[in-house]
Amino acid sequence: MEKNCDDALRVDHSAQQKTDELAREIIEQIADKWSILVIDALGTRGEMRFSRLREHIGGVSQKMLTKTLRRLERDGLVSRHVHPVIPPRVDYRLTPLGNSLLDKICGIWDWAESHMNEMEAARLQFDRREKRPDTSSSTGEATL
Numbered sequence: 610m611e612k613n614c615d616d617a618l619r620v621d622h623s624a625q626q627k628t629d630e631l632a633r634e635i636i637e638q639i640a641d642k643w644s645i646l647v648i649d650a651l652g653t654r655g656e657m658r659f660s661r662l663r664e665h666i667g668g669v670s671q672k673m674l675t676k677t678l679r680r681l682e683r684d685g686l687v688s689r690h691v692h693p694v695i696p697p698r699v700d701y702r703l704t705p706l707g708n709s710l711l712d713k714i715c716g717i718w719d720w721a722e723s724h725m726n727e728m729e730a731a732r733l734q735f736d737r738r739e740k741r742p743d744t745s746s747s748t749g750e751a752t753l
Contacts, residue, residue, distance in 0.1 A: 638684060643669055643677040645714055648703065651687065652711035656702040686710060 638644060646666045651657060654665065663674050678701060681687040686707035692698040703711060721728075 635684070638680060639710060641677070643673055644681060647674070647677055647681060648686065648707060648711055648714055649718070651701060651703045652708065656700050659699050659701065662701060681707070
């Protein structure tokens, strides 16, 4: 028998619907590119200051990193510690809940590393198959 992620007993439809909505919301949050990179960075390097975290991740704006950290903090995955010094110093670290998620993210990362060559080959094959002679119409728009 085939098993899906949502194969729970459907005794109480409204409770299951609430669970499904929450699960989707959580997946949307943690599947975000920056969230995964923040969790990975804090999991592998430990507690980090905002500026060091931003440098380590690379390519993330201050605004996006702030937004990502706030969402992760709200979800209980990251803790924030403000040191009472001038200039202000803020450190971030994974919570135990965040560490439990790190284990799952590492599994995805390991899978990606193990299957990277297969995926690259599939992409090349797809791209070659999709390349066709120019079938543009007289207006310059491609036809499908």
